[in-house]
Amino acid sequence: MKLQGRVGIVTGAGSGMGKAAVDEMTAQGATVYAVDLREDALAEAFGNNESVRSFAADVTDSARLAEIISALEQEQGRLDVLVNAAGVSTPNREKQQWVDGINHEMIQAAQEGREYHPDFLSGISDEDFQRVVEINLHGTFFMIREAAPLLKQTGGSIINFASVAGLMGLPMPAYYPASKAAVVGMTKAVAAELAPFNIRVNALAPAGINTAMFAASGEDHMQALLALQPLKRVAEPEEIGKTVLFLASDESGHYTGQTFSPSGGAVMV
Numbered sequence: 001m002k003l004q005g006r007v008g009i010v011t012g013a014g015s016g017m018g019k020a021a022v023d024e025m026t027a028q029g030a031t032v033y034a035v036d037l038r039e040d041a042l043a044e045a046f047g048n049n050e051s052v053r054s055f056a057a058d059v060t061d062s063a064r065l066a067e068i069i070s071a072l073e074q075e076q077g078r079l080d081v082l083v084n085a086a087g088v089s090t091p092n093r094e095k096q097q098w099v100d101g102i103n104h105e106m107i108q109a110a111q112e113g114r115e116y117h118p119d120f121l122s123g124i125s126d127e128d129f130q131r132v133v134e135i136n137l138h139g140t141f142f143m144i145r146e147a148a149p150l151l152k153q154t155g156g157s158i159i160n161f162a163s164v165a166g167l168m169g170l171p172m173p174a175y176y177p178a179s180k181a182a183v184v185g186m187t188k189a190v191a192a193e194l195a196p197f198n199i200r201v202n203a204l205a206p207a208g209i210n211t212a213m214f215a216a217s218g219e220d221h222m223q224a225l226l227a228l229q230p231l232k233r234v235a236e237p238e239e240i241g242k243t244v245l246f247l248a249s250d251e252s253g254h255y256t257g258q259t260f261s262p263s264g265g266a267v268m269v
């Protein structure tokens with residue numbers, strides 16, 4: 001058991017790669033505090049898993065995150081692993097449909113050899129930009145800040161979710177790559193700051209992973225992404241759960257400040 005006796009906290013745990021991370025960690029002996037906006041998703045995902053304690057919370061609410069860490073400290077007395085998987089690609093469903101429409105137009109034009117210049121910039125309101133950056137970047141920062149004092153007591157591992165969108169130049173609404181590139185930068189700074197406490201900090205920058213977020217972005221988007229990948233398949237969230245387990249465990253003891261890209265080779269670092 002790679003995480004026997006260890007305690008973790010995972011955000012975005014109700015779905016996709018966050019859920020897969022919790023499943024892998026608890027299967028290897030960890031107790032995990034699962035955090036997600038959606039209480040129903042947490043109940044469905046972990047109703048039968050006795051190693052999980054679920055907390056409905058918005059990662060943009062730093063006071064609520066502090067409460068959860070405080071409960072964890074009182075109940076467990078230690079924290080070994082923090083996984084920041086909560087994230088969104090658009091601020092809401094309506095904006096997702098708007099992005100899908102433009103993606104569809106872009107792909108169709110490319111297939112027909114027509115010129116088409118997408119306009120994402122003028123369609124992004126102040127509130128849209130703020131909401132995505134608040135969830136993906138501020139939420140990740142809040143969680144790290146609140147968890148660090150407890151992690152420092154034992155040493156541990158932090159795993160942040162970035163995206164290939166933060167590493168490559170792809171036409172899309174700028175809030176997403178802006179937030180994810182910032183997560184990569186923050187990962188390096190925090191890795192340097194926390195190394196003296198034997199806390200390792202790494203990031204994952206996935207491309208197409210078969211989750212609710214990816215399905216919501218539509219078939220067109222999937223085909224366009226696969227065209228960029230030497231490995232022509234979408235990965236399953238369980239595969240990424242295993243990478244999280246590796247980064248959470250002592251097996252990855254000499255890796256810190258790194259960004260690993262499960263992207264079928266779309267990004268080769």
Ligand SMILES: NC(=O)c1ccc[n+]([C@@H]2O[C@H](COP(=O)([O-])OP(=O)(O)OC[C@H]3O[C@@H](n4cnc5c(N)ncnc54)[C@H](O)[C@@H]3O)[C@@H](O)[C@H]2O)c1
Nearest residue numbers: 012014015016017037058059086087163208209211212213
């Ligand atoms: N799926 C992909 O292809 C892909 C590619 C690159 C990066 N990512 C990143 O990986 C991470 C996990 O994505 P996924 O594909 O598993 O997504 P997902 O949509 O399946 O799961 C994300 C979870 O985060 C939760 N969440 C959203 N906003 C929240 C908030 N404000 N507070 C708390 N929880 C919140 C959702 O309820 C959901 O359960 C995200 O950060 C995402 O940006 C995903």
